[in-house]
Amino acid sequence: MNENAILLKLALDNLPSHIQGEYSFDPKPDGEPYTDAEVTLAVHGQCYSFSAEIKRIHRKESLSALLGLARSDTLLVCNRLTAHLADFCTKNAINFIDEAGNARVSFNGLNLWVEGKNLTENHLAIPQPAKPGLGFMKLLFALLAQEDVLHLPFRTIAEMANISLGMVSKGFKYLEAEKLVSLGRTRRILDKEALYQIWIEHYRTVLRPKLGGLKLVAPNDWRDIPLTSMDCWGGEVAADELTRYLQPYELQLFTFEPLQKKLALLKAKPDASGRLWLVPAFWGKALDININAKALLAVAELLASRDSRNKEVAELINEQYLQLKTLPEPRV
Incomplete structure (x- = not known):
């Protein structure tokens, strides 16, 4: 039984006893929302059929693909939602049942509102995804x-x-x-x-912890640092190039040059507390680091610094380039 089947079975099994559920999976899912399965809920002899989306939800952004596509005959089947996420679903007319048996469904005379249920220990828990590698x-x-x-x-x-x-x-x-x-x-x-x-x-x-590289003594003005054609600034310098709103202090420079060769070119001394971080580029040479890619590198490093000023600039870059609804808090 795959993960989607486990999640759906848990959700249906944990509904109140007067509700029976049946389901069938789409043999050729196309990846579109609400095409994972067909679910039928039988309540007091009446049957209600739904097109189901089976998905783990951990934040509002996980629901963004469903906004505007939810109908009264569609159903989200998911992990146990927080009260905040459950309310968000209700506000946006997203019917759902979760693995603990909580439900908010309104369709053709059927009105379900079940809340406050937790998974019992005797039910098979679905493993949470590990952090990405x-x-x-x-x-x-x-x-x-x-x-x-x-x-x-x-x-x-x-x-x-x-x-x-x-x-x-x-x-x-x-x-x-x-x-x-x-x-x-x-x-x-x-x-x-x-x-x-x-x-x-x-x-x-x-x-970030796997980037490696060298910390070096930085010149007084970062503009004095000689660059080769594929060098790419990240962090505060990238932010300054994008916004002209920050005086860079911590310098992050990605390069494809061998570090020792680059070190000789820069004529800079290694220093564990240096402000210039020379980093081997982690992407392939053929990848185009366009302005949006530079914005992404800048925002991620600014937020990783956990500096309030840098966070303000990250918000500005997001507004101008990435245009995400919200910026996430980086993991600690």
Whole structure:
């Protein structure tokens, strides 16, 4: 029994005893919302049929793909929702039942409102997803940096993301299962906002510690640092280039040059507390670091600093370039 089947079975089994549920899975799901299964609820002899979306929900952004598509005959089947998320569903007319048997459904005379139920220990719990790995984060960055990457052959994607071919396949399977991308006849991103949220949220704890590189003594003016053609500023310098609203202090420079060669070119001394962080670029050379990719690098590093001034600038960059509804809090 796969994860979706477990989640759906739990939700139906935990409904009040006067409600019986039956379901059938779509043999050829196309990745569109509300195409995972057909669910029938029988209440006092009356049957009500729904097209179901089966999905784990952890924040409002996880619901964004359903907004505007929910109807009275659609049903979200999900993990146990917080009161805040349950209220958000009600406000946006999203019918749901969760794995604990809580429900808010209004359809054709059927009005269910069940709340306050928790999963009992004798029910099979669905394992929560682990935090994303380094390879997955690099794949996400490539998808967000350059829109046409999604449509390229997997081998080319692997080169552009600087990951293995197997990681591309594994990453896409997860994204498809989470309804974040569709790999049908036409590949497409279904929830770009959620991809941004995942990447920014986990940058500080997953990707940043693995960047490596060297800390160096920085010159008085960062503009005096000699650059080669594929060097790319991140963090505060990228933020200043995008907004002219920040005087950079901590400097993060991504490069494809061998570090020792770059060190000689910069004529800078290594210093563990230095302000210049020279970082090997984590993406492939063929990936285009356009203005949106630079904005993403800037925002993630600014938020990772946990500095209130940097957070203010990150909000400004988001407003001008990324245009996410909200910026996530980076994981600690």
